Amino acid sequence: MQAVILAAGKSTRTYPLTLTRPKPLLKIANKAILDYNLEALGNLADEIIILVGYKQKMIKKFTSQRYPNLNIIYVEQKEQLGTGHALLVLKDYIKGRFILLLGDNIYSKADMKSISKHKYSILVKQVQNWGNFGVIVEKNGIVTDIIEKPEKFISDIINCGLFSFDEKIFRFLKKTKKSERGEYELTDALKMLAEEKTLKCVKSSLCPQISYSWDLLAADSELRKNKTLIGPNSKITGTIKNSTIGNNCVIAGDVTNSIIMDNTVIEKGSIVEDSIIGENVHFKGKIIAKNNVCSRVKDAKIKVGRLGAVIGDNVNAKNVIINAGCKIWPSKKIKNRTIESDIL
Numbered sequence: 182m183q184a185v186i187l188a189a190g191k192s193t194r195t196y197p198l199t200l201t202r203p204k205p206l207l208k209i210a211n212k213a214i215l216d217y218n219l220e221a222l223g224n225l226a227d228e229i230i231i232l233v234g235y236k237q238k239m240i241k242k243f244t245s246q247r248y249p250n251l252n253i254i255y256v257e258q259k260e261q262l263g264t265g266h267a268l269l270v271l272k273d274y275i276k277g278r279f280i281l282l283l284g285d286n287i288y289s290k291a292d293m294k295s296i297s298k299h300k301y302s303i304l305v306k307q308v309q310n311w312g313n314f315g316v317i318v319e320k321n322g323i324v325t326d327i328i329e330k331p332e333k334f335i336s337d338i339i340n341c342g343l344f345s346f347d348e349k350i351f352r353f354l355k356k357t358k359k360s361e362r363g364e365y366e367l368t369d370a371l372k373m374l375a376e377e378k379t380l381k382c383v384k385s386s387l388c389p390q391i392s393y394s395w396d397l398l399a400a401d402s403e404l405r406k407n408k409t410l411i412g413p414n415s416k417i418t419g420t421i422k423n424s425t426i427g428n429n430c431v432i433a434g435d436v437t438n439s440i441i442m443d444n445t446v447i448e449k450g451s452i453v454e455d456s457i458i459g460e461n462v463h464f465k466g467k468i469i470a471k472n473n474v475c476s477r478v479k480d481a482k483i484k485v486g487r488l489g490a491v492i493g494d495n496v497n498a499k500n501v502i503i504n505a506g507c508k509i510w511p512s513k514k515i516k517n518r519t520i521e522s523d524i525l
Contacts, residue, residue: 183228183276183278184222184225184226185280185282186205186282187232187282187284188231188233188285189234189235189237189261189267190234190261190285192204194392194394194478195285195392195393196478196493196510197492197508198397198457198459198491198493200493201459201495201511202236202239202494203235203236203239204284205240205285206240207391208440209389209391211410211427211428214284214286215243215244216247218282218288219247219248221288221289221290221293222251225294225297229251230254230256230271232257232267232284233256233258237255262365264283264364264366265368268281268350268351268367268370269354272351275348278300278345280296281344282342283342286388287387287388287391288341288387288388289387292304292343292383292385299345299383300347301344301346302381303317303340303341303345303380303381304343304384305317305340305384305385306341308337311337311339312331314339314340314392315327315328315329315339315368316335319336319382322382323380324382325375326372326375327340327375329368339390343388353371353374357369357370387403389403393483393485394457395476397457398438398439398488401425402423405425409421410425412425412426412429413428414428415428415430415432416430418433419434420435421435423438424437426441427441427442427444427445429444430445433447433450434448434449434450434452437453438470439456439457439458439489440458442462442494444460444461445458445461445463445464446462446463447465448465450465452468453489454469454470458492459493462494462495463496463497463498463499464492464498464501465498465500465501466498466501466503468490468503469489470489472486473487474487474506475506476488476491488505489503489505490504490507490508492509493512493513494511495511495512496509496515497516498513499517500516500517500518501517501518502520504522507520508523
């Protein structure tokens with residue numbers, strides 16, 4: 182069986198973390214998203230097709246070094262025109278039945294096996310924040326409709342982005358038209374498929390949804406089961422609570438409910454709460470989290486819940502206080518100040 186991973190997009194909603202790497206290479210519990218999915222596919226798929234685009238050299242280098250024994254081929258999506266267009270690019274590479282994964286979420290091997298048992302199926306799960314996703318209307322486990330990000334409650338069952346198809350999906354993809362945001366949506370093809378074929382709902386056992394940068398915090402906590410995780414060669418003299426510390430870090434401050442990526446230094450006296458700090462960062466200061474924080478993403482204010490800050494790679498920040506909800510773009514140098522808004 183073939184497996185397809187869509188991994189071409191820029192993932193602007195996860196900036197600043199994806200300014201320096203593609204989203205599938207973001208680490209959660211010290212493993213890349215792509216690690217989890219390739220490990221799950223290892224003995225399940227005979228051939229893995231990865232659709233690449235944004236920073237594709239990083240993905241190719243990563244997979245060739247870590248998974249030399251997997252049969253992986255790469256196809257480039259030169260224009261990012263939506264998930265429907267992304268799959269249509271692969272039409273000539275598909276030989277029969279296949280499973281499709283969105284490359285920015287994590288899926289379990291058990292769910293992949295369950296999905297592959299059905300000719301046409303979709304992985305779903307029940308959530309509270311249904312308004313952020315495509316929701317599924319179903320009857321007796323069969324999809325009857327899909328509504329993208331509804332403003333009013335229709336269903337709390339969401340599309341997780343893992344599917345089982347055959348080549349017939351391309352007939353429906355060819356009929357799709359550009360959406361209001363100028364993209365060809367896979368959802369439109371799914372609706373047509375569901376009208377003509379039986380599209381089975383498969384309930385997820387594990388599927389963290391990574392839409393925004395701060396979603397990594399919940400996914401990280403879930404995957405390490407609220408236990409602190411410390412990577413190799415990291416030196417800890419501060420206090421770590423319910424967090425992930427990457428490889429080769431030096432942590433002399435206090436870190437709580439956070440992700441600290443590889444090769445980062447947190448100086449003595451620093452406080453970091455509910456935050457994500459990228460690779461090769463040198464930090465001295467305080468990030469105090471708050472509840473019901475708003476963070477700006479693509480000119481829109483997004484309600485987050487509890488959040489400290491998100492700091493991109495290679496930032497040098499000394500003697501700073503960073504207000505809750507702020508993001509700092511990569512390679513910024515800041516010192517002796519209070520940060521009250523994003524630094525781009």
